[in-house]
Amino acid sequence: MSAVLTANAPKLAQGSEGVWAASWRRLKSDKVGMVCMTIVALFLALVALSSAGLVAANWQNERGVPNAPPTFLGPAPPEATGAVISPKGPNVDLSDIDPLAPRYAEWAERASQFKTTDTVKAETLAFGGDRLGRDVLAKATKGAQVSIIVGVLAALAATLIGTVLGALSGFFGGKVGDFLEWVYNVFTAIPSILLIFAFATIFHRGVTSVVLILALTGWTGIYRLIRAEFIKHSVREYVRSAEAIGASKMSRMFKHILPNVSHVALVQLSLHVVGFIKSEVILSYLGLGVGVDQVSWGTMLAEAQSELILGYWWQLAAVTGFMAVFVTAFALFTDALRDALDPKLRGLE
């Protein structure tokens, strides 16, 4: 008994644990959440390696024969050569009437000065090749890099916009609040997909554009939540006390209230990553996303559609697998994160 007491004693002396430590403790006890966090971390490591050029840097190399099947299927059967029989026997000697004949020897000599090597293209690749013979696994990895980076950056930007505007609107209220509410109403009045298209019309293709489009159209939900939190908190006693001891408006907003509502922003950030990745995939599929020299899960799906009809299913399978694992893991991790940060919400959904 005394042993138990002494074990607890130092902890009591330190006072209660902070909100982040408590959340981390709750998160650690959630097995599904931890597994999903590991998967997400592995994917992020893959993205980092791929960005650094250590993995899948040569995804554009045509390593295999066109549409090379996966190794476990074995090489594709040779195609039928058609009905025309190739002639047999020696070629007819045309050298007496061929006007180029005298120069053949000279050209052969000049050609021999250059060394040519035949690249041997693999019959099969680890998980198959696309129509140019590029390795599907390397492509899916590179696609993961683009899609995940776009999703994360867009979510960060949207959360930043939503949080700053929500904080201003909720804290100040009055004219500022009315104005921002008007902006919010305007942005939500236009159906989101149309707004995305309108932005896509005027921006050029590329990663930066997709991030901008998604962030500029996707901040409204976050704004609304953060605003509600700021309205709630700005009249609380701790904020009034801060005001009484002379804390400036900025200090009260971002030093006092923001840490208390940051869990809301974090959960929203995480929710939006998943949504934006899906949007990026669809935008890229429609040709409104990343540039033509880049690969993302969306552009791969666009290729996979016509490949499937020809029976080359591996690109579709690779993208679907990558995306399903990452998005499921991220979504479940978000759920666990929300439960850990905001235990009141646990079990509602």
Add this chain to the structure above:
Amino acid sequence: MAAYLLRRLWQMIPTLLGVVLLVFFLFKYFGSDPAVILGGLNASPETIEAIREQLGLNKSVIEQLWIFVKQIVTFEWGKSWATNESVAHLFASRMPATLTVTVPILVLEVLLAIPFALAVAYVRGSLTDRAVMILSTVAVSISLLVYVILAQYVFAFRLGWFPVQGWTDNHWTNLTTYAPLPILVVVMVAMAPQIRLYRSFFLDEIGHDYVRTARAKGMTENTVLFKHVLRNAMIPILTNVSVALPSVFVGSFLIEVFFSIPGLGREILLAVNRGDYPVIQAFSIYLAFLTMLVNLITDLLYKLVDPRVVLK
């Protein structure tokens, strides 16, 4: 009621004005020069200048904004830059195809999701409930694209149950022959998240005291679920449907592209790819207006479903 309606309509004006300003300045300052787009690759400076003159691009910003507002109010958008088809005609001729697909989708989604969600909510915590939840989480994480590609391949190309794609001028043929596959795919894909969402609505209600009271009075489970819980859960369901309603008009653009359905969604996408500003601007503004009207109607419907709701 009339006063409420009037006030709500009055409140729409600033928002609508904002939408107009947003669309106008977005294209004015961030879009490329319309004259350059219209002139094409080999346009001489004189041609471009002539186009600028014709479109009124040489006038001051205020005057241009005034022209823009006049176009909106009079429904005179002129013609699509790409096809020379009048925008109004574009709207009218593409709408039926879109509605043929989206209306059955919305109706089926709601009608199927409600009983399934009620059933899952009823057996909350059981193995079935958890299996459905896990399945729906995984199902949602796969892109809609994958489902459409696979469904088209399996049901149309391999099994031949449906035509791969196509469309006719006959509404009935469209509805019975070409629309079923797209409708089926979307409804199947939307089912999982829909059930998940509705389940949470029902769970909210099932936990209330009135449910226990009803059971204590000896009412059958059917009465409790369908008369008490369902009616009380109608408000969030209605909100959810109203959020989805505007997209009924935009159409499931992905589906329209996939199945070559000549609807609004595909038209918008074509316009985006061609840089056809009048079409996109007109669509954005009118659909924003439509969305606001739908929201107003939903608020009125709340009153119908739940007499306790006070419109203020």
